[in-house]
Amino acid sequence: MDVNSIAIKSGLFMPAATGEVKAISKMAAGQVVYGSLTDAEVMLRAGSDDIAAFEYLALKYHRPMIAFMYRMCHNQALAEELAQEVFLRVYRSRQSYAAEAKFTTWLYRIATNLAVNHARDHKVERSGKVVSLDEPDQETGTTPDVADASLNAEQQILRRERLEAIKKHVLALPEKQRAAVLMHKYDGMDYREIAAVLKLSESATKSLLFRAYEALRERLKDFV
Numbered sequence: 001m002d003v004n005s006i007a008i009k010s011g012l013f014m015p016a017a018t019g020e021v022k023a024i025s026k027m028a029a030g031q032v033v034y035g036s037l038t039d040a041e042v043m044l045r046a047g048s049d050d051i052a053a054f055e056y057l058a059l060k061y062h063r064p065m066i067a068f069m070y071r072m073c074h075n076q077a078l079a080e081e082l083a084q085e086v087f088l089r090v091y092r093s094r095q096s097y098a099a100e101a102k103f104t105t106w107l108y109r110i111a112t113n114l115a116v117n118h119a120r121d122h123k124v125e126r127s128g129k130v131v132s133l134d135e136p137d138q139e140t141g142t143t144p145d146v147a148d149a150s151l152n153a154e155q156q157i158l159r160r161e162r163l164e165a166i167k168k169h170v171l172a173l174p175e176k177q178r179a180a181v182l183m184h185k186y187d188g189m190d191y192r193e194i195a196a197v198l199k200l201s202e203s204a205t206k207s208l209l210f211r212a213y214e215a216l217r218e219r220l221k222d223f224v
Helices: 003-010 016-034 039-047 051-073 076-092 103-122 153-172 175-185 191-198 202-219
Strands: none
Touching (some): 039 051, 039 103, 103 175, 153 202, 175 191, 175 202
């Protein structure tokens, strides 16, 4: 059975409703079998052609991957396509996975390389549905731009304009800076984890993030 068949069978890449219910059901079943293992241990099982182990990880990280790709390209259709490609690459590389790094480090390295290369090759199209910072996060359901009842109408407009400016300028960052900022700000990854994903030293990663945040501060100074 190839990975496309697995994805269709398990409902990994089906939209909402039926696919979502199937995914939740399968995740619950997987927790019973794999919940006591680390992600690296589950991936090693996937490398031994334990298809259920691969499905468990794909379901667990499906939404975070779409959210990450969303923020990299700000295009819904493209984000879903790139997220699916991430899992195709994970599946194809399953037997070579050696657990030398955390599974999430390996996963985000695949995702970041894919997003950066796609942006360079295609100069990412920015049409389609744009992910707004004031929409609920796909993974957590939380909303970064929660309406503040203490703000008057003018203040709320200014706040929304600032968020739109942040989106615009994050998207305009060089690809590696953008990926580092997204992993740091939205995925809660520390310098060491980001360094492992980008294959940089911690000091180089700190410098990369410093330059990114300095650029954002300069471009957003009118909103501070």
